Structures are given as C-alpha cells and as structure tokens.
Amino acid sequence: MTVRKFRSYLRVILSTFEMTLRQNVLDGFIVFTVLIQPLLIALLALWMLQAKSGEQAIYVIVGSGMTGLWSSLLFISGNSITAERWSGTLEVLVGQPTPIQVIIFGKNLAHVSQSLGSMIVAYLVSSILFGFHLNVQQPILFILSIFLTVIAFVTFGLIIAPIFIMNPGVQGWQNAMEFPVYILSGFLFPIALLPDWTTPFSYLLAPYWAARALHGTTSMGTPLAEIGFSLLMLIIFSSIYIIISNFLFRKMLYKTREDATLGFQ
Amino acid sequence: MTRIVNNLRIFFQGAMLSYIALFAWLRPITYLASKVIMPLNQLLFFTFLGISATGKDSASFYIIGNAVQITAVSGIYGVTFSVGGERWSGTLPYLFGTPANRMSIFLGRALFHILDGILGVVLGFLWGVLLFGLDLSKTDFGALALTILITTLSTSGLGLLMGSLSLITRNIMFVNNTVYFLLLVFSGANIPLDLLPKAMHTFAQALPLTRGIAAAREIVTGAGVGQVRGYLIGEFGVGLMYATLGYFLFRWFEIQAKRRGTLEDF
Numbered sequence: 001m002t003v004r005k006f007r008s009y010l011r012v013i014l015s016t017f018e019m020t021l022r023q024n025v026l027d028g029f030i031v032f033t034v035l036i037q038p039l040l041i042a043l044l045a046l047w048m049l050q051a052k053s054g055e056q057a058i059y060v061i062v063g064s065g066m067t068g069l070w071s072s073l074l075f076i077s078g079n080s081i082t083a084e085r086w087s088g089t090l091e092v093l094v095g096q097p098t099p100i101q102v103i104i105f106g107k108n109l110a111h112v113s114q115s116l117g118s119m120i121v122a123y124l125v126s127s128i129l130f131g132f133h134l135n136v137q138q139p140i141l142f143i144l145s146i147f148l149t150v151i152a153f154v155t156f157g158l159i160i161a162p163i164f165i166m167n168p169g170v171q172g173w174q175n176a177m178e179f180p181v182y183i184l185s186g187f188l189f190p191i192a193l194l195p196d197w198t199t200p201f202s203y204l205l206a207p208y209w210a211a212r213a214l215h216g217t218t219s220m221g222t223p224l225a226e227i228g229f230s231l232l233m234l235i236i237f238s239s240i241y242i243i244i245s246n247f248l249f250r251k252m253l254y255k256t257r258e259d260a261t262l263g264f265q
Numbered sequence: 266m267t268r269i270v271n272n273l274r275i276f277f278q279g280a281m282l283s284y285i286a287l288f289a290w291l292r293p294i295t296y297l298a299s300k301v302i303m304p305l306n307q308l309l310f311f312t313f314l315g316i317s318a319t320g321k322d323s324a325s326f327y328i329i330g331n332a333v334q335i336t337a338v339s340g341i342y343g344v345t346f347s348v349g350g351e352r353w354s355g356t357l358p359y360l361f362g363t364p365a366n367r368m369s370i371f372l373g374r375a376l377f378h379i380l381d382g383i384l385g386v387v388l389g390f391l392w393g394v395l396l397f398g399l400d401l402s403k404t405d406f407g408a409l410a411l412t413i414l415i416t417t418l419s420t421s422g423l424g425l426l427m428g429s430l431s432l433i434t435r436n437i438m439f440v441n442n443t444v445y446f447l448l449l450v451f452s453g454a455n456i457p458l459d460l461l462p463k464a465m466h467t468f469a470q471a472l473p474l475t476r477g478i479a480a481a482r483e484i485v486t487g488a489g490v491g492q493v494r495g496y497l498i499g500e501f502g503v504g505l506m507y508a509t510l511g512y513f514l515f516r517w518f519e520i521q522a523k524r525r526g527t528l529e530d531f
Contacts, residue, residue, distance in 0.1 A: 193317055
C-alpha cells in the first residue's frame, strides 16, 4: 500500500467515524447499548460485590465497560453492513473506489470507541456516588491496552458483519451471544469459577485477552510479563481477524454480485 | 350474556390472531435464541457473578431471582410488541375501527406472552436444578406455580403499560431495555433489597417481580401459600395497577388519535 493510498483510507475512516458518531447520538438503541446498559451493569455489580475498596470498584468499572464494548460490537457493529443494505446505500458504497472494509472499519471504530464512554461514566458514578478513590495502577500500559482492545474489537467486528449478512440464520442467534462472551471473557468475575472445559474457549476470544490486559493494568501486583503476553495476544488476534475478514469480504462481495442480491432486503 | 360471550371470543381470538400475525417472524431459531438460550445465559452470568461476590452457598438466591426474572422477557418485550406492533404494522386504524370491546382487545394481547413467560420461568428453574443443583426438596410446587402465575401476570401488566406507551413514543426499545435492566437491578433478583439505598428500596416496592421473587425464595425454602399470601396479593395489586394505567393510556391514545387524525402518525 502506498503512503498516498494509506492517507486516503485514513481520511475515509475518519469521515466515516465522525458521521457514524453523529448518527449514533440520536439512536436510542445505541445510546442504551453503549451507555445505559453498561452503567446499570456497573451499578448492579458494585452492589452485588458490595465493593469496599477502590480496587474492587475499578475492576467493576473496567468489566462493565467491556460488556458495553462487546454488546456494541455484537448488536451494532455486527449490523454495520446490514444497516447499509436497509438504508439502500450498500450498492453505492460497494461501487466506489475505496474498499468497503475501510468504511466498515471506520463505522466499527466509532461504535467501539463510543462504548468507552460507559467506562468514563461508570468511573464518575463510582467516584462521586459511591465515593471510591479510584487508581489505575499502570496508566501507560492501561492506555496501550485500551488502544489494542479497541483495535481487536474493531477487527473482530469486521468478521462478524459479513458473517451476519451472508448467514441470516447466524444473526438469529445474536441475542444468545451476548452473555456467553461476558462469562467466558471474565469481564466481571474470574474464569476460574467456570468449569475447566470452558477455558480453551476463553483463550480463543480476543475479549478475554482484552479483559486480562485491562484488569491487569488497573489492579495491583499483576506481573508485567502477564500484561505483555495479553497485549501480544491482542495483536495476534487482531492480525488474524484482519486476514479472515479480507477473505470474508471478498466472498461476500462475490456472492452478492453473483446472486445479484447486494441491495436485497 | 351474548355480550360476554362475544367479548370472550374477541379476547381469545384476538390473542391468538395477534400473536400469529405480529410474531410471524419468530422462527424456531429466533425463539430458541431469544426465549431459551438468552435467559439461560443471563441466569448463568448473574449466578456466577453472585457466586463470585458472596460465595457458592448463596447460589440459590441468584438462581431463583433470575429464574423468576426471566418472565420479563415475555412480559415486557413480548407484550409491548403485541400492542405496539399494531401501529408498526399499520393495522391500528382497522383495530380502532371495529366496535369490539377495547378491554378484551387490550388484555388479549398479553395472553400468549403470559403462557410463554410461565414456560420461561419453569425452564429457568429447570436450568437451576440441572446446572447448579438447586434444591427443591422442600418446595410446595402448587404454591410455586401460583407465584409464577401471579408474577407473570403482574410483569405483563407493566408490559401492557409499556405497550400503550409504544403507541405514543418512537423510542420504545430504549424504554423497554431500560425497564428490563432496572428490573434486574431493583427487583431483588440479584441484590438483596436491604443493600439498596432507602430511596431505591421504595422504588423496588413499586415494581412487579419484587414480591414474586421474594415469595419464590421463601417457597423454595419450605414456606406455603399462607406464609407468602401478603407477597402474592401485593404482586397482583402492582400488576393490576400497571395494567389499569396501560388500559387508560390505550383508551386515551385512541380518543386523542381519532380526534387529531394521528392514528398512523409516528
């Protein structure tokens, strides 16, 4: 890829990002998914855990924020392509010179980034309403973890969106996919509570490594090597997701052109 | 007498036909995902979270709370769509153009979701027994069945109110989702009510499910109908209050929409 092309793609990503954010602000479903639901889960978990220390509270804040990231990925980013089809703009997007993956990347980036807002709101609620003194133990690594988490989630979204549009039957399971990832990724409780046979499934999920990295950087006593390994896993998963998504997008475009179902409702 | 028979016919036929017409999209896979797997996952998530918070011994608290709360999937979402779906489908003018008894039309919308909700709660208890070894040896099953029925009715009462609200607002999914999660937080399904701030405690008493969940917990530990009678009467009263409010809103909407010509206005 040339520098000029990269800059052009970056411009498209930023424009899509901005436009998607503007659209999302007015969408009640999205506001609920990225802001209200994680906040209510945070309140619920704070009361359930009867959190007494700032460290417990920050665990809940990070965990509940991650539930928002996953739900927005599943319900909003998962529909990134389908939504264009519904609004009749998919043919136009596919027909222009920028690859559609780049546009969907920008959309997913907006969806995932705005979910981070729930972490900020939960942080404020915990410190103001509950009076917790909240500390992030390793701030620089935390920011790096957030960055890599966002990339991993965005690229994961690049896989889910074409799968959903090519297999409406799979999308039928969307409602059933929300909580299993909360559970298997250890967002709000350690996966050690789960039966041993579920552990390999956790290892296969980028959200699990994201949760490990974020929980590790916010709590005391996590070895640097452990955090580093989680970050490495996020990079590996993101790379794998990009490769798979390229294949899926090619397949999707070929299939919809061959069947003439690009704008099919 | 003929009027009563007619109203009953409208109630049952309306219930059946509206369910078939408005939920035609509900294929077995969608039903399985939304009504069986999702509630199971939700029960697992909150039970594990509860175990993580307070230890394995308290698992039954979370299993019972979340099993009963499952009725809100049908009671809130299903019933709301049953009322609001007429508007989205463009059939509201026909419905309000008939001379049919409005009470029969309105209440009939909830019938199948009540049955569905009861089934969901039974499944929730079954998952609890199979996956977490929930002990039902001291349970009076008749009392538990009555509690499930009354709790499902009262939750559907709130659903009917939400359904009427869906006739006057576009953002009903936002309202529905928020109400559903508020029930998870404040009904006592996951948090003992005495841990909540006092104002929230009072708020919880105005919600359906709160007393039903408390009654179910007592029944599982050996209480009979007599001991939970107060809870059950209260639960029924709360549901009746919401259903009545919903009905008046439904009637008000019809009168206003006809007067202003906004029956199909979004």
